[in-house]
Amino acid sequence: xxxxxxxxxxxxxxxxxxxxxxxxxxxxIQRFILQNRAFYERAMLEDIGSSLPEDALAVxxxxxxxNHTLFLSSVLGVRTLAIEPNPAAFAVLQANVELNxxxxxxxxxxxxxxxxxxxxxxxxxxxxxxxxxxxxxxDHGDIRMVSLDDVVGERRVHLIKIDVNxxxxxxxxxxxATIARCRPKLVVSAGxxxxxxxxxxxxxxxxxxxxxxxxxxxxxxxxxxxxxAAMPGRAIDLLDPRDLAALPPTREIAAGMAxxxxxxxxxRATVMSLLPQVDWLYVYLNGFTEAPRFxxxxxxxxxxxxxxxxxxxxAGKFWGLEQVEDAVYVTCDDDIIYPDDFVARMIGExxxxxxxxxxxxxxxxxxxxxxxxxxxxxxxxxxxxxSLMRRRRVHVAATGTGAFHSxxxxxxxxxxxxxxxxxxxxAEYLHRHGIxxxxxxxxxxxxxxxxxxxxxxxxxSAANTGSSYDSSRWQDExxxxxxxxxxxxxxxxxxxxxxxxxxxxxxxxxVEFILAVVGRERDPIVFVTCDHxxxxxxxxxxxxxxxxxxxxxxxxxxxxxxxxxxxxxxxxRVKAWTLRNGNELKPAAGSEWEKxxxxxxxxxxxxxxxxxxxxxxxxxxxxxxxxxxxAKYWEQRYLAGGNSGAGSYNKSAEYKAxxxxxxxxEKHLKRVGELGSGDGNQLRYLAFEDYTGFDxxxxxxxxxxxxxxxxxxxxxxxxxxxxxxxxxxNETFELTLSLDVILHLVEDEVYRAYIDRLFSLSNRYVxxxxxxxxxxxxxxxxxxxxxxxxxxxxxxxxxxxLLKHVDNPYKHxxxxxxxxxxxxxxxxxxxxxxxxxxxxxxxx
Numbered sequence: 001x002x003x004x005x006x007x008x009x010x011x012x013x014x015x016x017x018x019x020x021x022x023x024x025x026x027x028x029i030q031r032f033i034l035q036n037r038a039f040y041e042r043a044m045l046e047d048i049g050s051s052l053p054e055d056a057l058a059v060x061x062x063x064x065x066x067n068h069t070l071f072l073s074s075v076l077g078v079r080t081l082a083i084e085p086n087p088a089a090f091a092v093l094q095a096n097v098e099l100n101x102x103x104x105x106x107x108x109x110x111x112x113x114x115x116x117x118x119x120x121x122x123x124x125x126x127x128x129x130x131x132x133x134x135x136x137x138x139d140h141g142d143i144r145m146v147s148l149d150d151v152v153g154e155r156r157v158h159l160i161k162i163d164v165n166x167x168x169x170x171x172x173x174x175x176x177a178t179i180a181r182c183r184p185k186l187v188v189s190a191g192x193x194x195x196x197x198x199x200x201x202x203x204x205x206x207x208x209x210x211x212x213x214x215x216x217x218x219x220x221x222x223x224x225x226x227x228x229a230a231m232p233g234r235a236i237d238l239l240d241p242r243d244l245a246a247l248p249p250t251r252e253i254a255a256g257m258a259x260x261x262x263x264x265x266x267x268r269a270t271v272m273s274l275l276p277q278v279d280w281l282y283v284y285l286n287g288f289t290e291a292p293r294f295x296x297x298x299x300x301x302x303x304x305x306x307x308x309x310x311x312x313x314x315a316g317k318f319w320g321l322e323q324v325e326d327a328v329y330v331t332c333d334d335d336i337i338y339p340d341d342f343v344a345r346m347i348g349e350x351x352x353x354x355x356x357x358x359x360x361x362x363x364x365x366x367x368x369x370x371x372x373x374x375x376x377x378x379x380x381x382x383x384x385x386x387s388l389m390r391r392r393r394v395h396v397a398a399t400g401t402g403a404f405h406s407x408x409x410x411x412x413x414x415x416x417x418x419x420x421x422x423x424x425x426x427a428e429y430l431h432r433h434g435i436x437x438x439x440x441x442x443x444x445x446x447x448x449x450x451x452x453x454x455x456x457x458x459x460x461s462a463a464n465t466g467s468s469y470d471s472s473r474w475q476d477e478x479x480x481x482x483x484x485x486x487x488x489x490x491x492x493x494x495x496x497x498x499x500x501x502x503x504x505x506x507x508x509x510x511v512e513f514i515l516a517v518v519g520r521e522r523d524p525i526v527f528v529t530c531d532h533x534x535x536x537x538x539x540x541x542x543x544x545x546x547x548x549x550x551x552x553x554x555x556x557x558x559x560x561x562x563x564x565x566x567x568x569x570x571x572x573r574v575k576a577w578t579l580r581n582g583n584e585l586k587p588a589a590g591s592e593w594e595k596x597x598x599x600x601x602x603x604x605x606x607x608x609x610x611x612x613x614x615x616x617x618x619x620x621x622x623x624x625x626x627x628x629x630x631a632k633y634w635e636q637r638y639l640a641g642g643n644s645g646a647g648s649y650n651k652s653a654e655y656k657a658x659x660x661x662x663x664x665x666e667k668h669l670k671r672v673g674e675l676g677s678g679d680g681n682q683l684r685y686l687a688f689e690d691y692t693g694f695d696x697x698x699x700x701x702x703x704x705x706x707x708x709x710x711x712x713x714x715x716x717x718x719x720x721x722x723x724x725x726x727x728x729x730n731e732t733f734e735l736t737l738s739l740d741v742i743l744h745l746v747e748d749e750v751y752r753a754y755i756d757r758l759f760s761l762s763n764r765y766v767x768x769x770x771x772x773x774x775x776x777x778x779x780x781x782x783x784x785x786x787x788x789x790x791x792x793x794x795x796x797x798x799x800x801x802l803l804k805h806v807d808n809p810y811k812h813x814x815x816x817x818x819x820x821x822x823x824x825x826x827x828x829x830x831x832x833x834x835x836x837x838x839x840x841x842x843x844x
Contacts, residue, residue: 006711007099007684009034010654013042014389015518015547017650018074019099021092022065029067037654037842044214045071048159048187048221050389050441051345052078053352056158061113061148061171062189064089066096068161073097073105076389077522078159080105081151085112113164114145115173147174157182163189163219169198179206183240186222187214196220235279239344243351248407251326252279253343258316259334260309261287266335266450268294274332275300277343282320286313310468313419314457317399322413324406331422333400335450336384342447346403349391349440355408358430360384361401361447363394363439366485367542368551369533369559373424373475374462380544382439384447393487393523395549396427397437401447408435420457421471424478431482436490484562487525487549488570499570501527503588503596504579507540508783512646513579514546521548527563529553529596555599564597586640628746631696631720633783638699644678647740647816654842655810656739656769657685659820662837663767664688664735673733675758676741677716680704692733694719694726731763740818742770746785752796755789759797759823766800766823790821801827806834 008022011033018039022030029040039045049071052058056078060069063082072078082097084090090110097106148160148171157178162168168188172179179186186208190196196218200210208222224240236244236253244250255278259267271294274281281301285291287309295303304319306312312319317331328347332338349359362384370378382388384401399422409429416425430437460469479485488499500517504510510528517524526548528541533554541552553563567574576593578586646652664672670689677683677693680703692715695701701718708714717724738758745751759766771786790802806820822831 009037010650010685011037011039012650012654013039013071013075014387016075017519018070019096020065020070021095021099023092030065033067039071040067041215041219042071044187044219046387046389047212047214047443048185049076049078050387050443050446051185051348052076052158052441053348054391055352057081057155058159058161059083059148059152059157060161062161062163062165063093064163066093069093069106070096070100070102072159073102074100077105079107081107081109083109083111083113083151085110109151111151112145113148113151113171113174114167115147115170117146117150117174149175149177152178157184159185159187161187166191166195168195169202172199172202176202176206179203179208183224183242187219188222189215189217189219191217235277235343238277239347243344243348246351247328247347247355248405249326250328250405252324252328253330253347254278254280254282254320254324254327254406255330255332255343256282256284256317256320257332257334258284258286258312258314258319260454261285261289263334263452263454264292266452267292269450270332270334270336270338271295271301273338273340274330274342276340277338278330280320280324282317282323284312284316284319286310286316311419312413312416313422313468313471314399315413315416315419315422315425317422318411318416319413321406321409321411327406329404329406329409331399331402335452336400337448337450339446343403345442346440349438350403350405353436353438355405357435358397358402358404358409358426358437359440360394360397360399360403360437361440361442362398363392363437364396364398365547365549366395366479367544368484369554369557370476370479370483372472373479374458374464374472377538377542377544380547382547384442385445385449387444387446388439388441390522391441392439392547393490394437394439395431395485395487396423397430397439399423399426402426418471418474420461420469421475421478424475427485428478428482431485431489434490436487484551484559484566486551486566487523488566499525499527499567499574501529501567501574501576501588501593501596502579503529503576503593505530507536509579510540514541514548514550515646518546518548523548525549527551527553527567529555529593532556553597555597560597560599564594567597568594628783630744630746630750630783634744635697635699638679638697638703644681644700645740647818648678648682651810651842652816653682653685655808656682657687658840658842659806659834659837660737660767661685661687663822663834666833667735667765669734669765671733672735672737673729673761674737674739675754675761676738677701677704678739680707682739683708683714689713691715692717692729696720726757727760730760733762734764736762736766737769738766739769740816742768742789743784743786743818745787746783751787752792755792755796759793759800764824768821768823769818770821771817772819772821786817793823799825801825803827803829804831804834806838809838 006021007019009020011018011020020033022034025031025034032040045068058072058078059081061083063069063084066082069080069082072080082093084093094108097103097108160175162171164171168190188199190199203222207224209225210220211223212221255274271281283295283301283303285303285305288305289307291303291305295301302320306316321329328350330343330346346359363382364379366379367377372378382392382394411429415429416422455469457469457471460467461472464470464472498521502513514526517526528551530537531554533552537552541550553560574593576588578588672688672690673692673694675694677695677700679700690713693704694717696719698718698720701716704716736758745754770789772788772790773786774788775786793800800823802821803824804822808819811817
């Protein structure tokens with residue numbers, strides 16, 4: 001079946017844009033996705049998905065239009081077998097897989113599953129049920145029914161999800177061999193008590209038990225229980241034997257914790273959450289004169305009393321490491337509630353890494369050059385209370401939520417040479433020994449903090465109080481001794497991320513470059529080289545929201561030789577570009593990038609880094625950028641493979657469509673023209689009946705024609721065509737649009753001509769989306785010039801009135817500072833409905 005796929009909406013999940021083709025908004029699932037811009041059954045997907053291993057293979061039985069398949073493959077990167085027998089649903093499923101470019105991860109099967117393989121008529125299902133039609137309609141006749149065992153073959157499966165409208169037990173019966181061999185997680189829909197009973201009758205003999213219930217239509221998570229085979233009192237026997245087999249020899253599970261006097265209430269809660277999961281708990285008691293009774297009398301707990309409490313502080317959690325052998329050692333804080341699957345999940349993560357790494361729920365990436373571990377823009381943090389769907393490499397693995405094998409880490413208390421900075425001492429040890437560290441996947445709120453009355457190391461160090469808890473100065477000294485700190489320094493088995501190196505003379509284009517890199521790679525490493533470090537370059541390059549390793553390497557700085565050595569060692573993974581004078585990125589040839597790291601002589605009279613020369617500071621004075629050609633800039637940009645920028649993608653694109661689609665519907669507008677149609681991505685979201693896009697770039701027009709040319713009511717016009725008479729379009733459109741264009745018109749004469757043309761093309765409304773103040777770009781972008789254009793419209797085109805200014809609630813200094821401005825020839829027209837639209841969540 002051939003299907004013309006269109007993007008009905010885009011769901012942004014964990015920085016991954018996922019596109020959906022949703023041809024039937026009356027269907028419950030499709031309507032939910034459209035209205036909420038979110039995955040259906042998202043909580044279940046995040047909970048289960050975050051626990052899957054990196055190399056997981058999932059089976060989606062009853063995949064329908066692909067909601068679960070897209071989450072598993074697009075967001076998690078999981079290989080997925082998607083099985084859907086209904087032809088119409090399968091066609092949409094296939095379109096959604098192709099829209100997201102995940103064909104290499106998804107194996108599609110238009111099959112019906114049953115207890116055995118054979119041929120028989122498939123009973124028609126009710127297409128209005130929550131999961132949609134799961135089977136072929138009766139008029140499709142006989143089809144071949146197969147068992148899941150036959151589909152899977154000998155592959156190892158980690159997750160099987162089954163939602164087949166009441167015959168889940170039959171599908172499970174046909175998967176018994178796979179389930180017995182692989183022991184996967186099972187997510188099974190069971191809408192009635194009878195269906196649940198039938199499902200459990202198949203699974204109980206295989207050792208499975210219900211773990212959790214999800215969703216309005218009851219969906220159960222089943223997992224194998226190891227408890228029945230466990231020896232009394234041995235936590236290690238509760239773990240998956242396959243995980244233990246993947247680790248170095250392991251005889252026990254131990255945990256270490258340090259605490260201070262006065263924290264006994266939180267300590268007790270933390271200890272009780274951990275004890276069932278470990279064989280031994282080692283507690284270092286700072287400032288105690290005697291151990292609390294629940295510590296002293298428990299047979300699993302060993303403790304040490306440090307009456308002074310000023311020697312090691314939080315490093316006391318490593319006291320037990322010297323007393324264990326062939327163990328997994330878990331390091332914990334005394335003010336966190338650990339879930340009952342904490343240790344098992346951490347050991348599962350270690351097993352995937354063969355025990356050759358440190359894992360933690362909380363981790364940080366140092367942004368360099370760093371002005372301090374606790375300073376603003378000092379690091380990007382994966383916080384333990386926040387969700388994370390895929391494992392990420394980090395520079396600093398927090399010791400309050402960590403785990404490692406005792407054969408890998410051989411630290412003693414003597415290695416912690418200053419108190420209350422255990423995380424940094426561990427990071428220094430890992431760096432010295434080339435051991436990788438990871439932040440592990442988890443759902444939101446998997447670990448929870450306990451409110452305690454005492455001050456914390458973080459709070460005291462961040463405030464630089466000078467108290468015994470403030471170790472900021474020593475932490476910065478230790479880190480500075482190992483700069484440049486890079487993930488490249490660790491010999492990680494999965495160290496496949498490409499190193500991106502860009503040489504530039506200004507901040508222009510860097511945000512888009514880094515965002516594009518983050519969208520392509522999970523653990524990208526970005527080096528930005530420049531002549532001098534300026535405050536402007538720091539603010540753009542070293543931003544925690546990027547959540548990746550970024551270095552700003554100034555040739556006038558002191559670490560260039562170390563960077564040359566680091567990059568030369570990994571030269572085969574380096575992809576290098578130059579970014580000069582606002583031009584598009586150009587690849588560097590061979591090892592040409594090495595010369596970028598040559599130190600330069602200080603410039604006479606060089607302006608202070610705090611006062612970058614690129615940005616004038618006198619109010620009202622705007623750089624005219626002599627010699628800049630905006631038409632040439634954009635043609636070169638598109639020709640080199642660039643796009644229209646971050647404002648035309650993801651949430652920015654959704655927001656513009658959110659307002660514009662509502663405006664066009666409310667005013668019953670049919671003919672719409674856009675002056676500056678760009679690469680066409682924004683148009684994917686716009687529901688216009690008759691649209692004409694104009695652009696100065698021939699390449700951009702060609703892109704739009706390729707993307708939208710086969711859709712009715714779509715016309716694209718190149719403004720540089722010598723045969724074009726643009727005046728023939730005057731007053732042709734009921735609405736003309738200018739979206740993220742005016743701020744890119746650097747030349748005064750180009751700007752004035754554009755304003756005149758934009759308003760002359762419309763006979764009713766003009767909507768502009770741009771900034772509205774006079775100033776150069778705050779990041780020094782050569783192709784950006786902010787203008788207070790509303791004053792010019794009022795002065796030059798008095799017949800056009802500003803009817804509405806719609807403040808953009810999604811403005812972000814790294815992406816867009818634009819608002820909506822609606823103009824019309826009737827100044828009294830009511831536009832208050834836009835306030836209501838603006839307050840609604842995207843998709844409603």
